[in-house]
Amino acid sequence: MGRISRVFTWRHFLILSLALNVGFVLRFVNEGVTSRAEQSIGNGFCVDEKMMKFSETVMADGEAHVSKRSSHVSSSVNACTDGEDRVINLDHGDPTMYEQYWQRMGEETTIVISGWQSMSYFSDVKNLCWFLEPVFAREIITLHKTVGNAITEGYHIVVGTGSTQLFQAALYALSPSEASRPISVVSAAPYYSSYPSVTDYLKSGLYRWAGDAHSFSKDEPYIELVTSPNNPDGFVRQAVVNRSLGIVVHDFAYYWPQYTPISYPANHDLMLFTVSKSTGHAGMRIGWALVKDEEVARRMTKFIELNTIGVSKDSQLRAAKILRAVSDSCEKIDGKGENFFKFGYNLMAGRWRQLRAAAHESGLFNLPEFPPAHCNFLSRAFEPQPAFAWLKCDGEIEDCESFLRSHKILTRSGRHFGVSPKYVRVSMLDRDEIFDLFVERLSNIH
Amino acid sequence: MGRISRVFTWRHFLILSLALNVGFVLRFVNEGVTSRAEQSIGNGFCVDEKMMKFSETVMADGEAHVSKRSSHVSSSVNACTDGEDRVINLDHGDPTMYEQYWQRMGEETTIVISGWQSMSYFSDVKNLCWFLEPVFAREIITLHKTVGNAITEGYHIVVGTGSTQLFQAALYALSPSEASRPISVVSAAPYYSSYPSVTDYLKSGLYRWAGDAHSFSKDEPYIELVTSPNNPDGFVRQAVVNRSLGIVVHDFAYYWPQYTPISYPANHDLMLFTVSKSTGHAGMRIGWALVKDEEVARRMTKFIELNTIGVSKDSQLRAAKILRAVSDSCEKIDGKGENFFKFGYNLMAGRWRQLRAAAHESGLFNLPEFPPAHCNFLSRAFEPQPAFAWLKCDGEIEDCESFLRSHKILTRSGRHFGVSPKYVRVSMLDRDEIFDLFVERLSNIH
Numbered sequence: 040m041g042r043i044s045r046v047f048t049w050r051h052f053l054i055l056s057l058a059l060n061v062g063f064v065l066r067f068v069n070e071g072v073t074s075r076a077e078q079s080i081g082n083g084f085c086v087d088e089k090m091m092k093f094s095e096t097v098m099a100d101g102e103a104h105v106s107k108r109s110s111h112v113s114s115s116v117n118a119c120t121d122g123e124d125r126v127i128n129l130d131h132g133d134p135t136m137y138e139q140y141w142q143r144m145g146e147e148t149t150i151v152i153s154g155w156q157s158m159s160y161f162s163d164v165k166n167l168c169w170f171l172e173p174v175f176a177r178e179i180i181t182l183h184k185t186v187g188n189a190i191t192e193g194y195h196i197v198v199g200t201g202s203t204q205l206f207q208a209a210l211y212a213l214s215p216s217e218a219s220r221p222i223s224v225v226s227a228a229p230y231y232s233s234y235p236s237v238t239d240y241l242k243s244g245l246y247r248w249a250g251d252a253h254s255f256s257k258d259e260p261y262i263e264l265v266t267s268p269n270n271p272d273g274f275v276r277q278a279v280v281n282r283s284l285g286i287v288v289h290d291f292a293y294y295w296p297q298y299t300p301i302s303y304p305a306n307h308d309l310m311l312f313t314v315s316k317s318t319g320h321a322g323m324r325i326g327w328a329l330v331k332d333e334e335v336a337r338r339m340t341k342f343i344e345l346n347t348i349g350v351s352k353d354s355q356l357r358a359a360k361i362l363r364a365v366s367d368s369c370e371k372i373d374g375k376g377e378n379f380f381k382f383g384y385n386l387m388a389g390r391w392r393q394l395r396a397a398a399h400e401s402g403l404f405n406l407p408e409f410p411p412a413h414c415n416f417l418s419r420a421f422e423p424q425p426a427f428a429w430l431k432c433d434g435e436i437e438d439c440e441s442f443l444r445s446h447k448i449l450t451r452s453g454r455h456f457g458v459s460p461k462y463v464r465v466s467m468l469d470r471d472e473i474f475d476l477f478v479e480r481l482s483n484i485h
Numbered sequence: 486m487g488r489i490s491r492v493f494t495w496r497h498f499l500i501l502s503l504a505l506n507v508g509f510v511l512r513f514v515n516e517g518v519t520s521r522a523e524q525s526i527g528n529g530f531c532v533d534e535k536m537m538k539f540s541e542t543v544m545a546d547g548e549a550h551v552s553k554r555s556s557h558v559s560s561s562v563n564a565c566t567d568g569e570d571r572v573i574n575l576d577h578g579d580p581t582m583y584e585q586y587w588q589r590m591g592e593e594t595t596i597v598i599s600g601w602q603s604m605s606y607f608s609d610v611k612n613l614c615w616f617l618e619p620v621f622a623r624e625i626i627t628l629h630k631t632v633g634n635a636i637t638e639g640y641h642i643v644v645g646t647g648s649t650q651l652f653q654a655a656l657y658a659l660s661p662s663e664a665s666r667p668i669s670v671v672s673a674a675p676y677y678s679s680y681p682s683v684t685d686y687l688k689s690g691l692y693r694w695a696g697d698a699h700s701f702s703k704d705e706p707y708i709e710l711v712t713s714p715n716n717p718d719g720f721v722r723q724a725v726v727n728r729s730l731g732i733v734v735h736d737f738a739y740y741w742p743q744y745t746p747i748s749y750p751a752n753h754d755l756m757l758f759t760v761s762k763s764t765g766h767a768g769m770r771i772g773w774a775l776v777k778d779e780e781v782a783r784r785m786t787k788f789i790e791l792n793t794i795g796v797s798k799d800s801q802l803r804a805a806k807i808l809r810a811v812s813d814s815c816e817k818i819d820g821k822g823e824n825f826f827k828f829g830y831n832l833m834a835g836r837w838r839q840l841r842a843a844a845h846e847s848g849l850f851n852l853p854e855f856p857p858a859h860c861n862f863l864s865r866a867f868e869p870q871p872a873f874a875w876l877k878c879d880g881e882i883e884d885c886e887s888f889l890r891s892h893k894i895l896t897r898s899g900r901h902f903g904v905s906p907k908y909v910r911v912s913m914l915d916r917d918e919i920f921d922l923f924v925e926r927l928s929n930i931h
Contacts, residue, residue: 133605141601150799154594154807155587157768159579160761200646200770200793207792211687233791240791241657242690315606322603322798324646345679345686346653347646351797352768353596361600 127477128449129466132270132426136468137319140382147376148364150357157352167333168340170349171198178362179312179327183304185366186380187415188294190306194329195336198350199343202292202313202326203237206264207346209288209309209328210238212338213262214245223249223257226264227279228457229271229429231290232464234264235457251457252279259284266290268299271456271464272407273425275299292316297383299423300414308332316426318361318379319468323354384417387424390467390474394428397482404481405431428465439463446484448477573923574895575912578716578872582914583765586828593822594810596803603798613779614786616795617644624808625758625773629750631812632826633861634740636752640775641782644796645789648738648759648772649683652710653792655734655755655774656684658784659708660691669695669703672710673725674903675717675875677736678910680710681903697903698725705730712736714745717902717910718853719871721745738762743829745869746860754778762872764807764825765914769800830863833870836913836920840874843928850927851877874911885909892930894923 141148162172176196183189199205214222224238228251238248249255252263263285267276270293278287289307293299295317313326330336343350365379398404409423430450432439438460440452453462467474587594608618622642629635645651660668670684674697684694695701698709709731713722716739724733735753739745741763759772776782789796814825844850855869876896878885884906886898899908913920 131606133607135605138601138604141599141604144600146599148600150596150598150600152596152803153587153592154590154596154810155584158584158587158766159581160577160767161579162768200797203791204793237791240788241687244688244690320604321606322608322795324793324795324797342686345649345683346792347650347770349768349770351646351770351800353799353803354797357598357799364600 123447123480125476126447126449127473127480129469129473129477130449130451132316132466132468134316134319134321134426134468135470136386136474137383138470140377140379141319143377144364148360150353150360152353152356157356160349162349162352162355167195167336168197170340170343170352171196172352172355172359175327175355175359175362178359178366181366182362183329185369186296186301187304188296188301189291189310189312189329190304191329194331195333197328197330197336197339197343198355199326199328200347200350201315201324202290202311202328203233204343204346205311205326205328205339206234206288206290207237208339208342209311209335210243210246210262211342212335213286213288213309215260216245218245218260221245221247223247223255223259223261224264225249225252225255225261225280226266227252227276229269229453229462230264230457231266231270232451232455255280258282260286262286262288264288264290266292268293268423268425271427271451271462272429273299273409273423273427274407275302275412275423293426295383296380296414296416297387297424298426300412300421301416302412302414309335314358314361316468318358318365320358320361323358324351325354325358380416384421384424387426387467388421391424391428393474393478394467394481397478398430400482401484403433403436403484405433424467426466426468428467430463430465432461432463437461446480448480569893569926571922572893572895573919573926575915575919575923576895576897578762578912578914580762580765580767580872580914581916582832582920583829584916586823586825587765589823590810594806596799596806598799598802603802606795608795608798608801613641613782614643616786616789616798617642618798618801618805621801621805621808624805624812627812628808629775631815632742632747633750634742634747635737635756635758635775636750637775640777641779643774643776643782643785643789644801645772645774646793646796647761647770648736648757648774649679650789650792651757651772651774651785652680652734652736653683654785654788655757655781656689656692656708657788658781659732659734659755661706662691664691664706667691667693669693669701669705669707670710671695671698671701671707671726672712673698673722675715675899675908676710676903677712677716678897678901701726704728706732708732708734710734710736712738714739714869714871717873717897717908718875719745719855719869719873720853721748721858721869739872741829742826742860742862743833743870744872746858746867747862748858748860755781760804760807762914764804764811766804766807769804770797771800771804826862830867830870833872833913834867837870837874839920839924840913840927843924844876846928847930849879849882849930851879870913872912872914874913876909876911878907878909883907892926894926 160170162170175198179196180191183191197205197208199208210224221244224246226234230251235248238246246262249261255261261280261284263278263280265276265278265287267289268274269276278285287307289305289310291305291310292313293316294301294305308331310329311326314323315321328339330339368376368379395406398406407429411420411422413420430439432442436442438452440450440460440463443450443463450463450465452460454460456464606616608616621644625642626637629637643651643654645654656670667690670692672680676697681694684692692708695707701707707726707730709724709726711722711724711733713735714720715722724731733753735751735756737751737756738759739762740747740751754777756775757772760769761767774785776785811825814822841852844852853875857866857868859866876885878888882888886896886906886909889896889909896909896911898906900906902908902910
């Protein structure tokens, strides 16, 4: 201690301070009984048979009767076994793969908030979106400039409790308030499995799910959801209906260089983004919308005011610090910090190689083939390497989800995405241990 | 430096660490341009005429056409003047009054979260409410035990993005999913001004606002909202309809000892609480529900899953630390920490004395009179001292809100609460500077 102190500088103080903070946080988290083992149950670690019911219920769809079955969740969990009994849950897109990057970043991205801060409802009353933290808004603009995946000049930023809330805010803002019947909401199949249930769970008189955009033929106003790259299949998309009465909402949750080539800075009327899939911080529940029309942005803000009276300031401040770290990592040319997107790109590239090799070795599964494209951010061409694998079972296997379930691999059936049960969606974003176990087991299914 | 280091102990490290944290936070917040001045604009500090429009729009109601007027908000704000030109905005219940307590608590309640923590969607997959942080759940139970304002044994806890989201989750959970028409939602006037708009903004086919509970006569299922103590008038309430087909939701946002005597531990079927009005942390957007019926709790959880896929982990962890500090402050008998509720009680008692004196001096305003009751927590009898003053203008003044607006005092008209415009609701929770300015100006209106 004495020797340390003789060379005490502010830098040392900082290191000591942050070291202590880790201690406090760890102690705090341990007190919370949210041990790593427990946290992991939901997203891939060993669980008993009853846990397999869980993936059917949570985030699969909004049917009330389905939720009843999640009573099984509260049952106790068996001890881990590392062999074939271990259930691999890749039903959800829980982005825990990114934990290793942020652990390597150390305390540079630690957020510290005093008890007396951020108490007011208001963040910036001069802003149209009065609950948007200005520092978060600035970091959103910096990140899009750095990556080149979206234009921010001339756009209003609306923050949301994840992009799911912003999606509903967009439906509210774009629905004709005086219409005699709800406006149709469509998306090209395979579409994100939550769109139908999130659109219809309140039986709103403003909007109504109308299914696959390919088969939408009504000559009336409609809202088309374009997810690009697409969840579940990873392909780049454009609107398919293209009628005069249509309004398009672009979900760009996956338009980041670790998943797909950044071919142009997006400049559509209404674009949704989220930290869950860009930086991996799903637990923050933070998303943002870039909105061209002022009145639409105002109505989206009104929706979030009525729905949750704003968005957590704590998470906005933390998200600002995370986004700043990501932008900084892209500027660094020396060895000081690893470029976040290069880390993500390399990890996804390796995982897709592993998965394609396993599917080939098994011989029972097909994966989509993607044309390479040039990425302006990474200054090279590559094939998309999506956050989800859109797996198709071969031959006689009609229900791919049940087939994989029989091998204790939990995935999401194509049924939920409006297509055949021969398809399943598999998360590519889980921790290394789980992903390796998955590809190993898949390769041994013959 | 050298002398400090010779007596270096972990306690010193802690103090140094926390001292540095303050520095980091302050720097961080300053970078955020969310300066105290800006934060304050929305809740009472000096603003120009255009700002007066703001209170008409934000959190007043959900009418889309109203939100248009908030375009004025983005206009610039005039420099402060301390005299009569200064607009006093007490329309919202922004609980900034509590900042002084948490500032005095210092860094004891500082939250520190590393970049790699709380990344998963899941908090406790074994819990019915799978996104509820276990440490937060435990602190909720401890606080209710300490205060004695609610029973927690045999209840399920559901966390929400503020109690506004939980209110909607309750409507979703309690509505018959197969009903031919929406269930009626009622509350006795004067009722919380947001109930009608939050119930109807999506034109849900599940539930529909049916107005004042006193005039509800339909012989069909209904949901009655009972806010006790009531927002806006502060009176203790029970259900008024009392029919066999009714379901009651109790909003206990203000059932805390600083506002009203704690006469019994509440044990109703569905009870809502929020940190916004209990500890003053509105910016966290954290509330919780105590729910007796497992299926209702499961459906509320499903609503929040569909609405926002869970609740900010960062704010839950911070709320846990704040609730723990409140519970601890109630245990302390030495001078180490000030009892949070005694602080709040004394502050509210003083403010109500000031307000009644000012109303008396003016002679133009009436305030409700409350019967004293025994508080089991403070072990004494006292009269309720609500978070809002329900002010009635005397004689010829028919529109009290416009009258006070002409004196640059922004309040919320009785119209929004289902009663006469002779009434206004005034926030009692703003910072000392604003409250003192308010009572001074009120006393001079003759």
